[in-house]
Amino acid sequence: MSFDIDIDHRVGDRRIILQARTGPGLVALFGTSGVGKTSILNMVAGLIAPGRGRIDVDGELLFDSEAGIDLPPARRRAGYIFQDGRLFPHMRVRANLLYGRHGEPPLPFAAVLDFLGIGHLLDRWPSTLSGGEAQRVAIGRALLSGPRFLLMDEPLSSLDPARREEILPVIERMKRDLAMPILYVSHDRAEVERLADHIISM
Amino acid sequence: MPGLSPEEWTILLLSLKVSLVAVAAMLPVAFAFAWLLARVRFPGKLLIDAFVHLPLVVPPVVTGWLLLILFGQNGPVGGWLERTIGLSFMFRWTGAALASAIMAMPLMVRAMRLSIEGIDLRLEGAARTLGAGRWRVFLTISLPLCLPGVMAGLVLGFARSIGEFGATITFVSDVPGETRTLPIAIYSALQLPGAEVAVTRLAIISILLSLAALVASEALARRASGGRTNHVL
Numbered sequence: 001m002s003f004d005i006d007i008d009h010r011v012g013d014r015r016i017i018l019q020a021r022t023g024p025g026l027v028a029l030f031g032t033s034g035v036g037k038t039s040i041l042n043m044v045a046g047l048i049a050p051g052r053g054r055i056d057v058d059g060e061l062l063f064d065s066e067a068g069i070d071l072p073p074a075r076r077r078a079g080y081i082f083q084d085g086r087l088f089p090h091m092r093v094r095a096n097l098l099y100g101r102h103g104e105p106p107l108p109f110a111a112v113l114d115f116l117g118i119g120h121l122l123d124r125w126p127s128t129l130s131g132g133e134a135q136r137v138a139i140g141r142a143l144l145s146g147p148r149f150l151l152m153d154e155p156l157s158s159l160d161p162a163r164r165e166e167i168l169p170v171i172e173r174m175k176r177d178l179a180m181p182i183l184y185v186s187h188d189r190a191e192v193e194r195l196a197d198h199i200i201s202m
Numbered sequence: 203m204p205g206l207s208p209e210e211w212t213i214l215l216l217s218l219k220v221s222l223v224a225v226a227a228m229l230p231v232a233f234a235f236a237w238l239l240a241r242v243r244f245p246g247k248l249l250i251d252a253f254v255h256l257p258l259v260v261p262p263v264v265t266g267w268l269l270l271i272l273f274g275q276n277g278p279v280g281g282w283l284e285r286t287i288g289l290s291f292m293f294r295w296t297g298a299a300l301a302s303a304i305m306a307m308p309l310m311v312r313a314m315r316l317s318i319e320g321i322d323l324r325l326e327g328a329a330r331t332l333g334a335g336r337w338r339v340f341l342t343i344s345l346p347l348c349l350p351g352v353m354a355g356l357v358l359g360f361a362r363s364i365g366e367f368g369a370t371i372t373f374v375s376d377v378p379g380e381t382r383t384l385p386i387a388i389y390s391a392l393q394l395p396g397a398e399v400a401v402t403r404l405a406i407i408s409i410l411l412s413l414a415a416l417v418a419s420e421a422l423a424r425r426a427s428g429g430r431t432n433h434v435l
Contacts, residue, residue, distance in 0.1 A: 042327075045331050046330075046331070047327045047330070047331065072330070072335075073327070073330040073331050074330050074331075074332075074333050074334055074335050075333075076331070077333070078331050079331075080328065080331040080332075082324070082328060084324075086324055086325055086328040088325060088328075088329070088343065089325075089347075090346045090347060099329065099332050099334070099342075100332035100333050101332070101333045101334075102332075102333045141332070142332075145332045145333055
């Protein structure tokens, strides 16, 4: 199985509870905004610690409140693709792409550039990229860090429909070619039905 | 205006030395305070905040007097420093630099703190998920992103140092060649009858020096930001 998650987290008077064991492939976390989907990704990435619970990805225990295990984010080897890209504004595209260093990337540098069609952007500053370009660079940065699994937080929501049609096939290919567990957050039913092997409704 | 006299050169170079040493020595201290105030929650934070801002609100003469008590020959800190590492401040340029540094501290901390608070924490989070440990995140993300504020702090601190008068003259008095910086030289020239020309020349040097510092800092900021416009002040 890929994701084995059992968490119970309280933020103020809100409570986020999730219990899921999923098979391989792309797992979609589906639900309206504000139910804590992004918080769950942050917990899997290690950016927030759940109040209580256990997170296991592809057989590696990342968090276990009872055993006192909480791997720091730098050692979880997550490829996190954020909703807003979060490219480093003071680095050119090339430096952004080469920032990560978890391990051997699933594809060589040139292959990733080619696959995402971003080879001509290497010397640009992030502020000069279009939304679609920035999101492709963000995907490239996550892949080149050599992740064990991918976390995608509504990667299409900040894009216009034409740009979405440009990124969707990229995600479909990643899912097909990389054979890596993917946890995908979205509130768009059509998108989820098109991409997901497994849907968790929240 | 014909070339500078040897005496004027002494004053100018002393002013530069005092201010540069003051700002350089205060840089790590101010950055540490700025980081502490921007990022860390601890009891007594208000006290640290107030302490840092004290030289900004207290009359400079009082700051000079406090320095005299603490760092004078018989002061608790001054006496100890002289005994252990032979560093003395009284009537020396080191004392002028210390007074300048203390007076520059609040401005430097404020500028740096603002820019540290302006760092997008989500970018640091992104760097951590990419495999960067604490130090790598600090050196490659946090520090470059707050660099414009650090530069602004340096410029403000330098400008404050170059103009420092009250605390310095109270603490280390007016010793030609040791503590007679530009403002103190102007003040002492004003005490003499018929020194209008000398005062005017020193005032012009002072203005040109400040302008040069401003222009240099703008150029530095432009280079540091990789050609994107980024103003220091």
